[in-house]
Amino acid sequence: MKFKGKVWKFKDDVNTDEIIPARYLNTTDPKELGEHCMEDIDPLFSKKVSRGDIIVGGKNFGCGSSREHAQISIKGAGVSCVIAESFARIFLRNAINMGLPILEIKDIRAVREGDYLEVDLNSGIVLDLTEHKEYKAKPLPRFIQEIISSGGLLKWIRKRGMDAKRTK
Amino acid sequence: MAYTITEKILLDHTDKKSIAPGDFIYAKIDLALGNDITAPIAIQEFEAIGAKKVFDRKRIALVPDHFTPAKDKKSAEQAKILKNFSDKHKIANYFEIGRMGVEHALLPEKGLVGPGDLIIGADSHTCTYGALGAFSTGIGSTDLAAGFITGCVWLKVPETIKFVYNGTLKPWVGGKDLILHTIGDIGVDGALYMAMEFTGGAIKALPMDDRFAMCNMAIEAGGKSGIIEPDNITRKYINSEGRKVKGIFYKSDEGAKYRKVIEYDADKIEPQVSAPHLPSNSGPVSRFKKVNIDQSVIGSCTNGRISDLRVAAGILKGRKVNSRVRLIVIPATQKIYSQAIEEGLADIFLKSGGVFSTPSCGPCLGGHLGILASGEKAIATTNRNFRGRMGHPDSEVYLSNPAVAAASAVKGRIAHPDELV
Numbered sequence: 001m002k003f004k005g006k007v008w009k010f011k012d013d014v015n016t017d018e019i020i021p022a023r024y025l026n027t028t029d030p031k032e033l034g035e036h037c038m039e040d041i042d043p044l045f046s047k048k049v050s051r052g053d054i055i056v057g058g059k060n061f062g063c064g065s066s067r068e069h070a071q072i073s074i075k076g077a078g079v080s081c082v083i084a085e086s087f088a089r090i091f092l093r094n095a096i097n098m099g100l101p102i103l104e105i106k107d108i109r110a111v112r113e114g115d116y117l118e119v120d121l122n123s124g125i126v127l128d129l130t131e132h133k134e135y136k137a138k139p140l141p142r143f144i145q146e147i148i149s150s151g152g153l154l155k156w157i158r159k160r161g162m163d164a165k166r167t168k
Numbered sequence: 169m170a171y172t173i174t175e176k177i178l179l180d181h182t183d184k185k186s187i188a189p190g191d192f193i194y195a196k197i198d199l200a201l202g203n204d205i206t207a208p209i210a211i212q213e214f215e216a217i218g219a220k221k222v223f224d225r226k227r228i229a230l231v232p233d234h235f236t237p238a239k240d241k242k243s244a245e246q247a248k249i250l251k252n253f254s255d256k257h258k259i260a261n262y263f264e265i266g267r268m269g270v271e272h273a274l275l276p277e278k279g280l281v282g283p284g285d286l287i288i289g290a291d292s293h294t295c296t297y298g299a300l301g302a303f304s305t306g307i308g309s310t311d312l313a314a315g316f317i318t319g320c321v322w323l324k325v326p327e328t329i330k331f332v333y334n335g336t337l338k339p340w341v342g343g344k345d346l347i348l349h350t351i352g353d354i355g356v357d358g359a360l361y362m363a364m365e366f367t368g369g370a371i372k373a374l375p376m377d378d379r380f381a382m383c384n385m386a387i388e389a390g391g392k393s394g395i396i397e398p399d400n401i402t403r404k405y406i407n408s409e410g411r412k413v414k415g416i417f418y419k420s421d422e423g424a425k426y427r428k429v430i431e432y433d434a435d436k437i438e439p440q441v442s443a444p445h446l447p448s449n450s451g452p453v454s455r456f457k458k459v460n461i462d463q464s465v466i467g468s469c470t471n472g473r474i475s476d477l478r479v480a481a482g483i484l485k486g487r488k489v490n491s492r493v494r495l496i497v498i499p500a501t502q503k504i505y506s507q508a509i510e511e512g513l514a515d516i517f518l519k520s521g522g523v524f525s526t527p528s529c530g531p532c533l534g535g536h537l538g539i540l541a542s543g544e545k546a547i548a549t550t551n552r553n554f555r556g557r558m559g560h561p562d563s564e565v566y567l568s569n570p571a572v573a574a575a576s577a578v579k580g581r582i583a584h585p586d587e588l589v
Contacts, residue, residue, distance in 0.1 A: 013356055013446065017554045022533040025205045026235055026242035028212065040556040060357035060390060064554060065533070066292040068209050068309045089361050089392055090292055094308035143192040143322070153310050154217045157318060 001101070001121040003080045004129070005052040009113040010041065012058035016065045016091065020073040033069055034076025046077050054117050056108055057084035062091025071100045081119050083108050083126065083137075096144055097153035103137040111135075170423035172328045173397055174363040177303040177418055181286045189327040189425075197227070198285040200315040203271055204232040206290035208249040209309035214316050222257045223319030229261035229280060230254050231271040234529045239536040269501025269527045272296035272384060272469035277501055282406055283398040284416030288312070288321050293469050293551065295386040299379035300406065301398030301418060303363075306387060326392045327427040328363040329354075333370035335435030340585045343378030344471055344549070344569040346370070347385040348440035349432070352450030360390035362427060365420065370434035371396055376405040377475040384470045385551050388447040441547075441582060442567040445555040453572050456582040461566070463546040464489075464577035465558075467498030467525075468532045471549035471570050474504050480574040481513040483585055484520040490580030495522030496538045498530050522577070534558050540565075547576045 017040070024036045038045040055074065061084035062070060071094050074082065081101040085108055095102045101121055108126075111117065115130040124137030140148070150156035169186060171179065179187040181195040202210055207230055222228055230250045235243035254262035261280060268274065272293050275281045283301035287294065290312040297304035307321065315321055333346060346366075351358070364386045366379075374382070379396050386394030396402075398417045406413035438452035466472070466480050477499060489495045497517045499505040505527055508514045517524045531538035532550040540546055540559030545566065548558065553565035566582060575583040 015552075015554045017533070017552070017557050021556055022535060025533075025535075026240060026246055028209050040561040060360065063356055063390065064292065064552065066206060066290055066294075066306045066308050068206070072209075086357065086360065088357070088390060090306050090308060090387075094310065097308060097310035097314075141192065141324075147322075153314050153322075154213055154317075157314050158217060 002119065003052055004116060004118045005054040005080050006050065007054055007056050007111055007113055007115045007117055008045070008049060010055060010057045013060045013063055014057050015063045016067050016070045019062065019070040020067065025067060025069055028069065028072065030072050030076035033073035034078070037073040037077035049077050049079060051078035052080045053078065054119065055079050055082045056111055057082065058109055059085040061087050063088035066090045068094050068098060071095055071098050075100055085109060096147055099148065099152040105135050105137050108135060170421035170425070172363070172365060172424040172426070173301065173418045173420045174303055174328055174365065174393065174395055175325065177284055177286060178323065178325055187325055189325050191325045193323050193325060194320050195286055195323055197288050197315055197319055197321050199227050199229060199281060199287045200312055201229045201231065201271060201275065201287065201289035201291065201294060202312050203234050203291055204236060204243065204247045204250055205234045206309045206312065208246045210290060210312035210316065211249050211253045213310055213313040219317045222316045225258050226260040227319065228259050228316060229275060230259055231263050231268060231274060232265070233268055233270050233527070234533065235535045236268070236528055237265050237526065267502055269503070270469045270472060270529055273473055273500035273504070276300060276380065277503060279406065279411035279413045282413035282415035283402060284418055288315055292387045293384050295391065295393050296380050296384040296469060298383040298386065298393050298395035299376065300402055301396060301415070303393055303395065305393045326361055326363045328365050329359055330365045330367060330426045330429045332368040332429060332431045333366065333434040334368050334431060335370055335433055336373070337370055337434055338438065340439050340571045341437055342569055343374055343382035345437055345440040346434065347382045348442050348447065348450040348567060349437050351385065351389045351448045352442070354389055356388060356446055356448045357390040359386065361392055364389065364391045364394045366394060366396050368434070372399065375475060376401055377473040380473065381470050385447065388551060439569055439572050439584060441572065442553055444553050444564040444566065447551070447553060447567060453568065453582060453584045456566065459545060459566065459582045461493055461547050461576055461581060462544040463494045463496065463538060463540065464573045465496050465531055465538060465546060465548040465550060466570050466573050467500060467530060468550040469500060470551045472498055472500030472504065474507050476549065476570040477504065477508050477513050480570040481516040483571060483574040483588060484578065485516050487520055487578050487588065489521040489577045493577050493580050494538065495520065495577040496525065496531065497522055498525045498537065499527055501527050531558050547573050547582055549573050
């Protein structure tokens with residue numbers, strides 16, 4: 001899976017209250033949540049962002065609550081992929097489980113806002129087409145790749161059989 | 169093989185013979201929790217994939233606590249999804265308004281979680297139950313849907329950081345202060361993906377409510393879980409007030425491997441305050457005495473328990489809330505609410521000029537019951553002070569323990585309880 005998009009840069013420790021403020025959690029509608037994406041950091045973000053654009057964060061991206069409204073909102077805003085130095089753990093697993101492409105790249109803060117990136121999810125190679133630089137993502141563990149290639153956690157479960165795998 | 173308490177609990181919930189940090193496991197869960205924000209998505213996903221039945225109707229808890237009693241039509245629709253799902257699948261632990269409470273105070277109170285359990289909850293503060301010696305972690309709605317279907321969760325076995333708190337706590341210092349101090353020390357990603365094991369003399373003497381407050385905020389350091397080895401205080405709690413919780417009292421082995429061990433002189437720690445906009449901006453309360461406040465919130469899954477209300481009432485008794493401050497007290501559960509009335513605490517809050525509300529997450533996440541206007545400042549016993557968390561993006565939240573929040577309500581600025589008592 002490959003895609004190209006323009007970079008929108010964000011700070012360290014972007015939290016889920018900033019990605020989608022709690023005042024909008026009374027809905028699960030992707031369009032409505034997308035309209036308020038990143039609103040408390042940049043009220044105009046959802047208007048400026050174009051389909052396919054890429055969010056680049058610093059460390060601990062997505063810290064805070066467990067709300068999947070964050071991923072729904074990012075997808076709803078048209079963002080194709082989130083790249084960060086590191087992700088908060090619940091945000092990371094929600095993204096994997098829901099099929100929002102994410103990449104962890106240690107030196108990604110070198111890219112500049114407005115740069116165009118080409119992302120190859122399979123190889124984890126990111127090309128900065130504006131600056132002509134290459135970045136390489138930390139490879140995802142095999143187990144995680146299996147979930148992603150199934151199309152998310154629930155499809156992975158369906159593939160394995162829906163019955164409880166419990167012995168208790 | 170020497171294991172930490174976390175590794176032992178995880179191992180016993182798999183079919184594996186051994187386990188190591190970094191391993192991916194598919195573990196059995198003892199309880200799966202959802203609320204009115206996260207469960208609707210899980211239920212939609214459960215239905216979208218064509219699942220017909222839940223793995224065990226007694227091992228699911230659904231708690232409409234965030235935007236309830238429903239603050240608007242959309243919230244009412246969200247809560248209705250939980251109610252309908254609970255009816256359809258005969259969910260044993262669905263808690264309607266009036267019997268409800270903030271989930272992380274409610275489940276231990278009801279005896280639904282205990283030592284040695286593996287609990288997942290679609291709420292980041294699910295890590296609270298580690299206070300009972302359980303492995304307990306926040307997950308998302310999709311994980312919850314998968315848990316409803318299979319009774320299992322995928323996990324990466326975390327490394328553990330051991331935090332040792334030596335000494336005896338000063339007056340007015342509790343679990344909240346220990347955890348704010350710790351987060352200030354290691355940062356909001358200081359325990360990213362890791363288990364935080366709290367131990368030492370100060371922890372062994374720490375009452376149950378304080379242990380809950382501490383483990384509750386493990387997530388604010390990026391932690392996967394917080395945990396305290398169960399002991400006689402735990403045993404007493406799980407067997408009191410009509411609870412009869414069976415549990416396994418796991419202990420970390422000598423020689424268990426830790427990512428690191430961090431020691432604190434707990435007797436040197438002052439009551440803490442975390443300044444906006446991160447829980448890690450913590451320091452002794454004396455540093456913040458010039459901050460005027462507009463609102464003081466006492467409640468939440470962190471500090472809305474009966475001992476928190478008792479401490480606050482002790483300070484407010486015979487005193488008045490500053491004329492330009494709103495004091496909002498929200499007991500965490502219906503039982504605590506009723507207990508606070510019986511003990512005369514509610515009367516103290518009302519006579520001091522505060523409001524006393526039915527249980528709800530309320531203003532903690534900017535839902536309702538005390539939203540801040542632009543430029544306003546609040547002190548709160550809650551767990552997060554992110555930008556805009558309690559309302560307007562230009563408002564500010566300072567985190568503290570209940571004694572500091574009560575003293576500040578009286579003084580009209582952030583205050584040490586010693587200034588009054």
